[in-house]
Amino acid sequence: MTAPTPSRTYDLSFARYVYDHIDGGQRLKLCMQCGACSGSCPIGTQMDHGPRKLFMMIRAGMKEAVLTSNTIWNCVSCYNCVVRCPRQVPITYILHDLSALAIEEGYAEAKKADNARFAKAFWWSATVFGRTDERLVTARYYFSSGLGEGIKKGMANQAIALAMVKTKRMHLGMPHKVKGVGELKAIVAKAAEIQARHGKEG
Amino acid sequence: MNPKPQSQTVLVVGGGIGGISAALEAAETGCEVVLIEKGPSLGGRVAALNRYFPKMCHPTCGLEINFQRIKRNPRLKVFTMSEVTAITGGPGNFKATIVTRPRYVKPNCTACGDCAKVATSEVADAFNYGLGTVKAAYLPHAMAFPMRYVLAPEVAGTPEGQSIKAACKVGAIDLDEQPTHFDLSVGAVIWATGWQPYPATNLTAYRYDALADVITNVEMERLAAHDGPTKGQILRRSDGTPAKKVALIQCAGSRDLNHLPYCSRICCLASMKHALYVREQHPDAQVDIYYIDIRAHDKLEAFYRKLKADGQVRWLKSKPARIEPGADGRPVVCGENTLTREVYAEPYDLVVLATGMQPSAKPPMETAMDDYGFVVGHEGGVIGAGVATGPLDVSMSVQSATAAALGAVQAVRR
The missing domain is CATH 3.50.50.60 (FAD/NAD(P)-binding domain)
Incomplete structure (x- = not known):
């Protein structure tokens, strides 16, 4: 299922889609715009809108502005906002599900969202090995913006990489894997199948 | 029937x-x-x-x-x-x-205060929300009705109780009362x-426990009262200097599903009243009112409009996220101004939490x-x-x- 693209700048169809299909969307209706979330955010100053304003934009139907916002990508999942929200809106869940929607509908690609590419590299490692391999996740993320860019970023961060190897925070051998990677892959495949079958409700 | x-x-x-x-x-x-x-x-x-x-x-x-x-x-x-x-x-x-x-003081008490003069120990001053202490033989407050002293149960069975009894000229002390x-x-x-005030200690992000200059609205009433612990001077709890930059935080624990889900209805007006207390004491004082929305119900809207004309009272549409200790020890109120999108961290002399009412x-x-x-x-x-x-x-x-x-x-x- 695709989120409806509003015919005008302000259109309620996107808000209704978010209420019904985004994880925690129903509680978003209860938001009273107090600002406790954006004020609690440790990196609130790094967000273009912050959760409170983003939620108002959702209500106003500003689909494109919401899905190209950096707010959905800059959330660090500290849950400070969720703990303090006087209406118990699961803000973190909503931001994460909105970022999934942004990838699904190509907004992340179009905006060349850095965090989206990092998230993809992370997901790749998590599903292939069942673990995050610092070296491969980083390499995959660096090269996702092109060969030249990848080499440039790699060279720029060489000192950090060597320091991490030295302190055993990164290793250079074969990537570590969980036991039974096959079973993990089966679980992920099943989850993808369920999601495809039920759409967002799944 | x-x-x-x-x-x-x-x-x-x-x-x-x-x-x-x-x-x-x-x-x-x-x-x-x-x-x-x-x-x-x-x-x-x-x-x-x-x-x-x-x-x-x-x-x-x-x-x-x-x-x-x-x-x-x-x-x-x-x-x-x-x-x-x-x-x-x-x-x-x-x-x-x-x-x-037991009150340990009979109705023939003349409220002369001789008992308080000889009392040596002090107990928490309940009338002043524990902001100070009173002698163990005390009048609840200056306008008490009945106008009769009380003896703290802690001293009833002690030698101090005996000397208090001996000091009473009218024989109103009864230490054996059961x-x-x-x-x-x-x-x-x-x-x-x-009602009782919602416990401010539950609002952990506002650090009422840790920061002396974060107080509640009922405590503010006592600080401003002429018969209160500071004789009506609104002073900082930490160092006793006048509070000239004051933050009033609305809905501290009200309209919050984690605390009191309902609106306590009086706090907006009570805080506006507190803004007046501060402004009357210091012509150069600055008062900032942090609010979600102002609920000056019924005919009280006029009070709100009048206070809005005071240029030294700022209105910030924001529920503060937290209060932190500043480098100079002053409390720093942090949050997002929802009208400007500015993320602020503002230090104050005194922060008053408008805690709500619970039965x-x-x-x-x-x-x-x-x-x-x-x-x-x-x-x-x-x-x-x-x-x-x-x-x-x-x-x-x-x-x-x-x-x-x-x-x-x-x-x-x-």
Whole structure:
């Protein structure tokens, strides 16, 4: 299922889609715009809108502005906002599900969202090995913006990489894997199948 | 048709403004009324207020009138230091058990204060919300009714108690007083036990516990009162210097599903009143009011509009996320200004949390209550009055109490 693209700048169809299909969307209706979330955010100053304003934009139907916002990508999942929200809106869940929607509908690609590419590299490692391999996740993320860019970023961060190897925070051998990677892959495949079958409700 | 009432006495539980009003209204129609108060004197939360909104008059004035009415009315009996521990029966035929704690001071006390002069130990000053201490023999407050001293139970059995007793010229100290209890047959019960402030310690992000200069709205009333711990000077709790930059934080624990889900209704106006207290003391003072939305209900909108004309009162539409200790020790209020999107961190001399109202006691019998513990309706049970029925300001409490008195009079005069 695709989120409806509003015919005008302000259109309620996107808000209704978010209420019904985004994880925690129903509680978003209860938001009273107090600002406790954006004020609690440790990196609130790094967000273009912050959760409170983003939620108002959702209500106003500003689909494109919401899905190209950096707010959905800059959330660090500290849950400070969720703990303090006087209406118990699961803000973190909503931001994460909105970022999934942004990838699904190509907004992340179009905006060349850095965090989206990092998230993809992370997901790749998590599903292939069942673990995050610092070296491969980083390499995959660096090269996702092109060969030249990848080499440039790699060279720029060489000192950090060597320091991490030295302190055993990164290793250079074969990537570590969980036991039974096959079973993990089966679980992920099943989850993808369920999601495809039920759409967002799944 | 209900059977004829067995008793025509009205029992009023709670001696705050609601209970006093209900008791007087019922007594002045000719009913026998018994008024029970847990504390040593009448007046409740209202006696501890500095001034009322919106007219900024002093509560002692209105209380004084009511105390005169009580003195003049032979049908109204007042029991302080007392609590109702059990109620059985129904309208027309209730039986109530009342327990009275020892006061150790008999009615012949002349309030001369000789006992306090010889008392050496100090106890927390309950009237001033523990902001200071009082001598172990003390008058609850300057306008106390009854005007009678109290002895703290801690010193009753000590040598200090003996010297206090020896100092009393009229022999009013009785160190052997024991708790007593008695049963009453009454035709109606008015439940007017009022409210208590929501505990600010629950609001962990506001660090009320850790930061001396973060106080609550009820404490602000005492700081501003001439008979309070600072003689009416609004001073910082940390170093005693005048508070000239003050933050007032609305909805501290109200309208919050993690604390009190409802709006306590009085806090907006109470904080606006606090802004006036500060502005009156210091022409150069700056007051910032942090709010979600201003709820100046009913005719109180005019008070809000008037305060808006003061250029040194800023209005910030924001629920602060947290309060942090600043490098200079001052509390720093942090959050997002929802109108400008600015993320702020603003230091203050004093931060006042507008904590809300929660019911303070529930009736010791089956009673219809709402989800928050406020008394609902009175069919077959006690009649709620004042803030025991929901958050109200003083004038609304008096209205509610008068309605409750009418219900009680109807119940006993069938």
